[in-house]
Amino acid sequence: MSNLEITFVLNGERVKVVTAPDALLVDLLRDTLGLTGTKVGCREGECGACTVLLDGKPVNSCLLPAVKAAGRSVTTIEGLAAADGTLHPLQEAFTEEGAAQCGFCTPGMILNAKALLDANPHPQEGEIRQALSGVLCRCTGYGKIVAAVKTASQSRK
């Protein structure tokens, strides 16, 4: 085993970390870096609970070798609120709409929604559903989640 030192930007800050060559990004984030907001659901790319943004695009961190983050920018759910604790408009909207039941899918839902709104600030409902199609909510509360993304898109002028 030859461990590798990688450097990447994590939630806006430069981090340098040693990783096993066969570690997956989700485990590096949760176990090495202590950021447990990223959830492990199925570990096979089906549920989307482990979604993070890689250079702004949603990816399943359970399928991504950690080494692939080298030199790139990773955003997890911990990176959304401002430094003073002010929530991101999507987090506000999810709270306001009650768009969480058990909450396990919420980080994945919010990060996929963020990638959508960053590219398309005022999406149609179909575009919202499409953007969230890679995250499963087993409480089946999709209605309020879609409503929350709509609310967040309207709060952005």
Next chain:
Amino acid sequence: MSYQFNEFHWANDIKAGQYLQPATLAEALDMLASFGGKARVIAGGTDLVPSLRQRHLEVEALVDVSRLPGMDGIARQGEVVSLGGGVTHAQAASSPVVAEAAGLLAAGAGSVGSPQIRNVGTLAGNLIAGQPAADTSLPLLALDAWVTIASPQGQREEPLNGFFLGKGRTKLDPGREIMTGIHFKALGQGRGGSYQRLAKRKAMTLPMLVAAVVAGVDPGRKVFTGAAIALGPVAPTPLRAAQAEALLAGAPVSAESVAAAVEKASEESSPRDSCLRGSCDYRREMVKVFVRRGLADALAQAGCPLD
């Protein structure tokens, strides 16, 4: 009765002693060669990582080709569209070049997995995985695409028709070779295409059936100049319904000729009975529906609609 633990639980790691990041294609081929077939190319990893975790595949090293120069481009030169070996499903699904030249490929790429999978998974990986119902293999097969493969002996081209050898097996050796490009002739001027997909959900699901169809016509004489019908999963590999295609070549564009091809395509298909993907009988009936719809759609696009 004892259970084999691994049947139900995958390992958490992907068990590779080394993760190598070559800077050039030549370096990547050398790295692969130095492991004598026990290393494996990784691009997006969306197929490979689950196989490694299940230990269906064991490797000594992974050679990451996703950052090799010149692998992520989509370009059109005259009639030929070329996609680099690192082009992702998301890139192909949103590319104006692909949309104009081959709408069926854009549709197929947009049907793979989920947005997260499409952002990292590559078309080359989809081809090399050699699955019979791969959402981008079937449209590429219908487009008579060919691929460029770099190996220690040099570069070669392989037509996709004949590339798939069996379930999970192709003419590319993923322990020694690298797919660097995918090429096909653009549709337009008397050639249209269509992508038909049957699935239980709109995302995160393998298809129960896909028909990718390309029809070439002479609109003046209203005859088929050729047709390509790619079907999956109806055989161990992505299938070209060659006998149905032969019926159409030179045939008049008519309901009768389409009906004959539809019956033949269904006869050529041998889908398995599956409790997840439907019975053989059902899917053979659906082959007829999809080939009919696909041909009608492709003909309309080619400027020679069925009456």
